Amino acid sequence: MTLPAEAADALQTFQSAAGWEQRxxxxxxxxxxxxALSETDKCEANRVHGCESLVWLVGELRDGHWQFAASSDARMIRGLVALLLLRVNGLSAAALRQVDLPDWFNQLGLSRQLSPSRSNGLNAVLTRMNELAK
Incomplete structure (x- = not known):
């Protein structure tokens, strides 16, 4: 599966990082x-459940391709969500269902940072994206 251009750029940036602190x-x-999401978008209807941190997600279909926007109250989660958005924005619903989250964060060299609760939270975000894309 080909990566969106911005995701490929991010992957190159992370792979050339000299160790964990730089990543x-x-x-x-x-x-x-x-x-930033608008305060209007930060509502209960857009909240992703299954995350320990507060995460909001909105999605819009444009010409057969999904564009998502998200925010979180936790800085680390915001970074992980930003990288997830780079990976999925511009995909069709079918391509979105094929995204392998653990593999993406492993390629970025960030799998160590994915505690079980963060992993579950990011999986909840991806699941919500797929629900929106149905």
């Missing part, structure tokens, strides 16, 4: 650059 900084930077 952690990159993760925070990606989270800091995540476009």
């Amino acid at each position: 952690a900084r990159l993760l925070m930077q990606f989270g800091d650059h995540l476009p």
Whole structure:
């Protein structure tokens, strides 16, 4: 499966990082650059359940391709969600169902950071994306 261009760029950036500390900084930077959701979008209907942190997700179908936006109250989660959005934005619903979350974060060198609760939270975000895309 081909990666969206921005995801390929992020992957290259993370793979060239010199160790965990640099990847952690990159993760925070990606989270800091995540476009803010409006207060209107941060409502209960858009909240992703299954995350320990607060995460909101909105999605829109444009010309057969999904565009998602998300936010979180936790900085680390914002970074992980930002990287997930890079991986899935622009995909069709069928391609979205094929996304292998553990493999993506493993390629980025971030699987160590995915505690079971973070993993479950990100899986909940991906599940919600697939629900929206039905």
